[in-house]
Every structure is written in C-alpha cells, then in structure tokens.
Amino acid sequence: MHSFTKTQLQANQKYLELLSQSFPNITTAVGEVVNLKAILNLPKGTEHFLTDIHGEHEAFNHVMQNASGTIKRKVHQELGNTIAFEELEELSTLIYYPEEKIDLIKREKNQESLDNWYKLTIYRLVTVCRAAASKYTRSKVRKALPRDFAYIMEELLQEDEHRFNKKEYYNEIIECLVKLDRAQHFIVEISGVIKRLTIDHLHIIGDVYDRGPGPDVVMDTLMQHHSLDIQWGNHDILWMGAAAGNAACIANAVRIALRYANMDVIEDGYGINLLPLASFANLVYAEDPCLAFVPKISEPQNVTDQEITLMGKMHKAISIIQFKLEEALIDNHPEYHMEKRQLLRAIDFENGTVSVEGVVYPLNDVYFPTLNPNSPCELTEEEALVVDRLVYAFLHSEKLQKHIRFMYAKGSMYKVFNDNLLFHACVLLNADGSFKTLRLDKRDYTGKELMDKFDQMAREAYFGNTDQCTPHNESDILWFLWCHEDSPLFGKDKMATFERYFIDDKVPHKERYVPFYSLIDDDDVLAKNILAEFGVDPEEGHLINGHIPVKAISGESPIRAKGKQLVIDGGFARAYQKTTGIAGYTLIYNSYGLILISHDPFESVEKAIAEGIDINSTLSVVEKSADRKRVRDTDNGKALLSQVEDLEMLISAYRKGIIKEKLI
Template sequence: MNGYTKVQLQENKKYLELLSQSFPNITSAVGEVVNLKAILNLPKGTEHFLTDIHGEHEAFNHVMQNASGAIKRKVHQELGNTIAFEDLEELSTLIYYPEQKIDLIKKERSQESLDNWYKLTIYRLVKVCRAAASKYTRSKVRKALPKDFAYIMEELLQEDEHRFNKREYYQEIIESLVKLERAQHFIVEISGVIKRLTIDHLHIIGDIYDRGAGPDEVMDTLMRHHSLDMQWGNHDILWMGAAAGNAACIANAVRIALRYANMDVLENGYGINLLPLASFANRVYSDDPCAKFTPKLSDNHSVSDQEISLMAKMHKAIAIIQFKLEEVLIDNHPDYHMEKRQLLRCIDFENKTVTVEGIVYPLNDTNFPTLDPDSPYTLTEEENLVIDRLIYAFLHSEKLQKHIRFMYAKGSMYKVFNSNLLFHACLLINADGSFKAKEIAGKKYAGKNLMDKFDQMAREAYFGQTDKDNNQTRTDFLWFLWCHEDSPLFGKDKMATFERYFIDDKEPHKERYAPFYLLIDDDDELAKRILVEFGVDPEEGHLINGHIPVKATSGESPIRAKGKQLVIDGGFAKAYQKTTGIAGYTLTYNSYGLILISHDPFESVEKAIADGVDIKSTLMVVEKSTERKRVRDTDTGKALMNQVEDLEMLITAYRKGLIKEKQF
C-alpha cells in the first residue's frame, strides 16, 4: 500500500468522504481492494472486430453467432478428445441457432431418444459454458445468466459433475429439466450465455448501411448486444445526415437503396413512403428506359420487369435531384472548395457533352426533362415536393431516429481501446507524411485535435438543430463527411457518382486515394507517429480500420505498415466479393494475441442449420503475446488500478483518523 502523507490525505478529503459512503469502514474497503486485485490477474476478455457490414444481415448475424469461429474452437478445445467430429459440428451449430436446430432434431427423433439427447446435450453445453466462464469473476458470470435459469446454471457451472458428494445432485438437476419439459428452453438460454461469455466486447468499425438488404436488422442486433462501440463510416454518416433531415444526404441514401433494389429497407424497415417519388418518376420518365439506372440485383432478388423499370426511373429521378441539391449546398459553403463537383453547370446541352476537370466527354444520356439549361441546379416545383415529403418521412421515422441516436451514443470518429487505434477510413495526412491542418472558424486543427473537432461537429449537426436556431446549413457538415476529399471517413479526391452514370469513358470514374493510403502500406514509422499522436504506445499498438476492400485474389494483404496496420474490410457486401475474392475479414483479440480471420461467402442460415454448413474461415495469427494478457494490461485494468489506489488512500485515512468509519 502506498504511504500517503497527511497533506495528500487532506487534499483529497472531500473525495474520500464521498468514497466512504460506499465503503463505510476498513473491512469493506479492504474487501473491495482484495476483489479488484484478484480481477486484475484474470485473463483479458476477447474483443471481436467487424467492419463494412453494408446491410448484409445474414452473413453478419452468422459471424456474430459463431464469433468468427471462436465458438467452434472452444467446443473443439473442450470436447474434441471425447466426442466425434460430427457431434462437435452439430453442437456448434446448436449454439449458433438453438431454437431452429432443436426444431429440426425433434422431427427426427422419438420422445425417448429426444430425452436422452437433451440430457447429453445439456451436459456438453455446461462443459463448454464452464470453459467460456472460466476467465471471469462469479459476479460477472452471474450477471450474464438469464433470470429464469440463473440459480440452476450457476449451480451447474460451479459444481464438478465428477465430485463424489455432488454427482447425484448434478445429475438430478439435468434429469429434472428434461422431465419437467424445460430442457429446450434451458438449451436456448445456455447457448446465449456461451455466446455472450465467448466475446467480451464488440467493435464495429464503420459502414453498417447501404448496399445490403438489412441494415435495420443489423442495427436491431447491435442494440441488443451487451457491450460494444462503433466508429462511424461514411455510409453511416450519410444516414445520420439523412436522419437529421439533410436533403442532400436523404437523396443519396434513397439513390443508393434504389441502385441495389433495396426499397424494402426504406419502406418496410423504416417506413419511408416512396410513393411520391415513384409517381413523379413514372410520369416524368415515362418514355425513358433509364437503362444506366437499372438496379443491381443480387441472386436472391425476385422482382418483375415492371418493378425493375419503375426502380430505374425512380433511381434516375432521385439522382438528378441529388445533383441539384449538392450544387446548391456547395454554393452555400465556399469554404468546402468543391466548385469542380458542380457538374450540372458543366453540361453543354447543345453538343450533348460535359466538361470534367477541363476535359470534354460525350454524355451517354441526354434526356433531362427537369433541367433548365440556364439554371440546371434549380429544383422544379414537383421535385421540391418530392424532397420535402422525403425529408418529413426521414425526420419522423421513429425506428430510424432510434437507430441513429444509438449510433451517436455508442459511436465516434475514432476510438483508442486497449492500445489499438480504431477508425473507419483514414487520417488527414499531407504528401510528406505530416498531419494535414484544417481551418475551422478561424482556428487550425490537425491530427487528433481535428478528429475530435469533427466528432463534436458531427454531434452538433444532429443534436444542435432547434426550431429557433434556423440554421439550415448545420447538417451539411454530415454531407461533407460523406464525400469531401478532406473527410477522414471518405479518403478519396472525389465521389464520381455523376461520371459513372453519364460518361462511358472510365478515366473520369477514377477516385484517387488520399495520401494516407499511398504512404501507409510499407511505412511503419508513419503508423507509429499516428499512434503517438493519439497517445498509444507505438511499439504495442496497431491501427485497425476498414473502408477500402482488400483484394485478396490480387495478392493484397490486410496486414500493412510492417504489421502496425490491420485493414479488415474484405467484402462483407456481396457487391464487393467478385473484386475481393472473399466475404470479409474479422479480427479477434484475446489474452493470447491478435487473430485475423478471412471468410468465404455465407450460403444461408437454412444450410447452416440443416447441414451444419458453417462459413469457411481461415485463421492467421497476427501477433502472439509472449505472456498471456491479463485484465491489468487493459483499459479496464487501468481504471481498476486507479480504484485500488483510491481505496488504499481511504484505508490510510481511516487508520490515521482523518475520516471516521461509518459502520462496524
């Protein structure tokens, strides 16, 4: 215990008096110190990192259920020497999807056979659960247990089934669960406990939204998770801007949903009424096939030709509205310096060309019934009505607002966690490797200070707007973060949406990466400077991000900067899988080190349940600790050590008579 002087105790007396309310005597304070010091020596809990989910809720849900293979590894480690491989696989699938798997097994077995299966399965699940719980205190495990079975589970987890005096007691608990027809419910609940205890904390490193069909379902799952944080991606910030009522963000979000035929996300997921847009588009583009706007359909989409035609028309209509809104937004923000992106003004309607960065290109589509050549950025009366109704729908979507508030509560521009720096895309870096400065309201920011400022501005854009404020451009900053070359969530020189739609030449489609990406690959010195800037030990820490899909088929590696950077976007989104060759990377960080996992495409939940078809995953040990990491080596451990120090000071104050014991 530290030798505190009377001066130190006197300086902290007010705080110690408050602390004494929770620990009213020496005995209670000593007991807590003993408890905390014991916790510090437990193994570090497992962290799970995912990024760039892009609405692929089925694949995301499966990776969540199997904890990137950690559940299966735990099953094999605990039971691999005692039961057959097929039974290990079946037990793993059962833990992932207990209700569905039990329903299937019930159809295949007689009642007597089923009862025997229940007993054996409960016995095996308890052993796996006991292994998962072994790195936590009884108190933490107790909090993870479901109310209905808390007492029974605690007894089974704490007792050894081989102990002579308790053997019959242990067996009778399992027998009674089966006889009283509670076995199925118990299996479902203990499977949930195993999953919860296997992963201590979840990191989502951006881009939950866009492209896939179920971002709302992903958000529902995350809101049920026991411990997580998020780092915003540019697609998330787009939806945050849409939820804040920013017209340009709304138009982008609707356009992307139509591009990937995901109207259900808007209409059924969030209750956004698209009828005004559909009616407008069907009338204005009635004779236009809108071929360049045909939606990208995944294999599981089942839509008629008529639906495809309508979506293409809606897609073109909202794209034109988006370009108009963005041109006006750029006019309102000369500080953005984005005049080169006002491409509607660069159209030569007579010659059917457009000038992009000084080069003239022919247009592949010249049907612009809503563009006035003299003022191409002005919305027509009908377009204004369409966007006004969409703004109202986004602002009044209860589910969307709930999801976005959760994203603000759990999310941030970056996070430092257990000596790792997590961010979605990049940091603003100059070509010489120095931190790029941005001037905001007359003050310059760079590095960590800039990320902190952007974080504050993103929150103000959503929460700061009031009826009295009347600042219509506050939410525009969220659009800036979506697509500006100086956005650390975007990291490219432009978003070439217009060029991809209207110019066949591929050259203007290119989006050039920010200096961060050009410098970081083989430069661990830059990575270390970044870690130091954010207060992370450069020898121990890593940069962990996503955003740019790693093209595994082309030989790209997710491990960069000589092992100091891990890029874990491998293509969760089906739209990227042809390019990446895989279906995503995930990362786990347990007490033994960092493990990178690459995943093959997920087939289906039905295949997983019926045939035990798991995602095929490949493990790569990125970094192995020479000594097992303990709680004391984590951020939580540092906080606990501070609590120990405070309590030891309180004990000294009691013993020196500076503070009186409150109870005996």
C-alpha cells in the same frame, strides 16, 4: 500498498468522505481491494472486430453467432477428445441457432431418444459454458445469466459433475429440467450465455449501412449487444445526415437503395413512403428507358420486370435531384472549395457533352426534362414536393431515429481501446506524411484535434436541431463527411457518381485515394507517429480500419505498415466479393494475441442449421503475446488500478484518523 502522507490525505479529504459512503470501514475497503487486485490477474476478455457490413445481415448475424469461429474452436477444445467430429459440428450449430436446431431435431427423434439427447446436450453445453466463464469473476458471470435459470446455471457452472458428494445433486438438476419440460428453454438460454461470455466486447469499424438488404436488421442486433462501440463510416454518416433531415444526404441514401434494389430497407425497414418519388418518376421519365439506372441485382430476387423498370426511373429521378441539391449546397458553402463538383453547370446541352476537370466528354444520356440550362441546380415544383415529403418522412421515422441515436450514443470518429487505434477510413495527411491542417470555425485543427472537432460537429449537426420538424444548415457537415476529400471517413479526391452514370469513358470515373493510403503501406514509422498522436503506445499498438476492400484475390494483404496496420475490409458486401475474392475479414484479440480471420461467402442460415454448413474461415495469427495478457494490461485494468489506489488512500485515512469509520 501505497504510502500516503497526512498532507495528501487532507488534500483529498472531501473525495475520501464521499468514497467512505460506499466503503464505510477498513474491512469493506480492504475487501474491495482484494477483489480488484484479483480481477487484475484474470485473462483479458476477447474482443471481436467487424467492419463494412453494408447491410448483409445474414452473414453478419452468422459471424456474430459463431464469433468468427471462436465458439467452434472452444467446443472442439473442450470436447474434442471425447465425442465425434460430427457431434462437435452439430453442437456448434446448436449454440449458433438453438431454437431452429432443436425444432429440426424434434422432428427426427421420438420422445425417449429426445429426452436422452436433451440430457447429454445439457451436459456438453454446461462444459463449454464453464470454459467460457472461466475467464471472469463469479459476479460478472452471474450478471450474464438469464433470470429464468440464473440459480440453476450458477450451480451447474460452479459444481463438478464428477465430484463425489455433488454427483447425484448435479444429475438431478438436469433430470428435472427434462422431466418438467424445460430442457429446450434451458438449452436456448445457455447457448446465449456461451455466446455472451465468449466475446467480451464488440467493435464495429464503420459502414453498417447501404448496399445490402438489411442494415436495419443489423442495427436491431447491435442494440441488443451487451458491450460494443462503433466507429462511424462514411455510409453511416450519410444516414446520420439523412436522419437529421439533410436533403442531400437523403437523396444519396435513397439513390443507393435504388441502385442495389433495396427499397425494402427504406419502405419496410424504416416506414418511409417512396410513392411520391415513384409517381413523379413514372410521369417525368415515362418515355425514358433509363438504361444507366437499371438497379444492380447481385442475386435472384422476387422482382418483376415492371418493378425493375420503375426502379430505374426512380433511380434516375432521385439522382438528378441529388446533383441539384449538392450543387446548391456547394454554393452555400464556399469554404468547402468543391466548385469542380458542380457538373450540371458544366453540361453543354447543345452538344451533349460535359467538361470534367478541363476535359470534355460526350454524355451517354442527354434526356434531362427537369434541368433548366440557365439555372441547373434549381428544383422544379414537383421535385421540391418530392424532397419535402422525403425530408418529413426521414425526420419522422421512429425506427430510423432510434437507430441513429444509438449510432451516436455508441459511436465516434475514432476509438482508442486497449492500445489499438480504431477508425473507419484514414487520418488526414499531407504528401510528406505530416498531419494535414484544416480551418474550421475560424481555427486551425490537425491530427487528433481535427478528428475530435469533426466528432463534435457531427453531434451538433444532429442534436443541435431543436426543431425536429425541419432540417437545418448545420447538418451539411454530415454531407461533407460523406464525400469530401478532406473527410477522414471518405479518403478520396472525389465521389464520381455523376461520371459513372453519364460518361462511358472510364478515365473520369477514377477516384484517387488521399496520401494516407499510399504513404502508410510499408511505413511503420508513419504508423507509429499516428499512434503516438492519438496517445497510443507506438510499439504495442496497431491501427485497425476498413473502408477500402482488400483484394485478396490479387494477392493484397490486410496486414500493412510492417504489422502496425490491419485493414479488415475484405468484402462483407456481396457487391465487393468479385473484387476481393473473399467475403470479409474479421479480427479477434484475445489474451494470447491477435488473430485475423478471412471468410468465404455465407450460403444460408437454412443450410447452416440443416446441414451444419458453417462459413469456411481461415485463421492467421497476426501477433502472439509472449506473456498472456491480463486484465491489468487493458484500459479497464488501468481504471481498476486507479480505484485500488483510491481505496488504499481511504484505508490509510481511516488508519491515520482523518476519516472516521462508520458502523454498518
């Protein structure tokens, strides 16, 4: 116990008086110290890291259900010596999808064999749940239990079915659950408890949105999670800008949805009506085949040729609107220094060419019925009406606004957590490895301060608008963070959208990475400097990010900077999987160390349930702790140690008569 002088105690007397309201005497304070010190010696909870989900809700959901294979490993570890491999696999699938799996089993068994299956399965699930709960206090486990079965589960988890005096008691609980027709409900609930206790905290390192079919479904899932944080990605910040009513961000979000034939996300997911855009596009581009704008469909979809044609026209219409809006936005922000991205003004309409960075290229499409060569960024009346309706719809989408508020509440530009620095893309560096300085709001910012400033500006861009019926200029910073070379969420010199649509020559399509990516690959010293800048122990900590898909098929490694950096974007999005050769990386950080998992593509929930086909995953131990990490080694442990010190100060104040004990 710490030793405190009377001077120290008197200096903190007001705070100690407040603390004494919760711990009114020595006994209660000592009891809490004993409790906290015991907790400090428990194993640290398991952290689960995912990034670049890009709307792939089915694969995301499966990885969430199986905790990147952690649940299956726990099932095999606890029961592998007593039951057959096929039964272990079936039990794992049951934990992932209990309701669906039980429905399948009920169709296969008669009532007697079903009742026996219920009993045996409950015994096995309790065994697995007991193992998952063993890392936590009874209090924390109790809070994770569902209200309907809290008492029953607590009894089963705390008692040993082989203990002589309790064996019949234990068995009767399970018998009653089956006889009273509550076994199915109990199995569903205890499967949820296993999943909750297996993963203590979830990290989403950016890019929930765009490309895949269900970012709204992913957000619904995240909003139900018990403990998580989010590091914003550039695609997330784009939708945050769209929700703030920024027209350029909205045009980009709609364009990307059309590019990947994901109109359902906007129309069904968020209730945003695209009919004004469809009507406009069908009229203005009626005779235009819009060949460069045919949507990318990565797998069979129930889409007709007529729908594909219409999506192509809508895609081109919103793209032209986007370029106009962006050029006007650049005019309004000379401090962005993005004049070279005003490519509509670089078109030579007579010769059908465009000048990009001093080089003239022929255009593959010269049909621009809404472009005025004398004022190319000016919207036509019809385009302005489409934009106004889209802005209104995005601002008034209740579900979108709910999701984005959650993104702000749980999210940030970066996160320091248990000696790891998490961010989506990069830290801004100069070519020599020093931190890049930017001038924002008449002041210079660099390193951590710069990231904090961007975080503050991103929040002000959304919450600073008191009139939610109209957009506001402050939201332009969200577009800047989406695509500017000085955005730590983007990390490239340009977003070559115009070039990819209108120029066949691949040279101007190239987007060059900022210095961070070329400098850090093998430089653990630079990685340690970055960690130190953000207050992370450079010897113990790691940089963990995503954004740039790791091309595993070409031999690229996600482990960089001599083990100090982990890049865990391996292609969750189907659009990237041909490039990466896998379907994503995830990371597990448990009390034994860091485990990197690479995943093969997920087939379907139906096959997982019916045939037990899990995602095929490969584990690699990145770093193993010499001593098992305990709660005292975590951020939460540091907070608990601080609480212990305060309580010991209170105990000392009681004993020295500075604070009076209270009767309870």
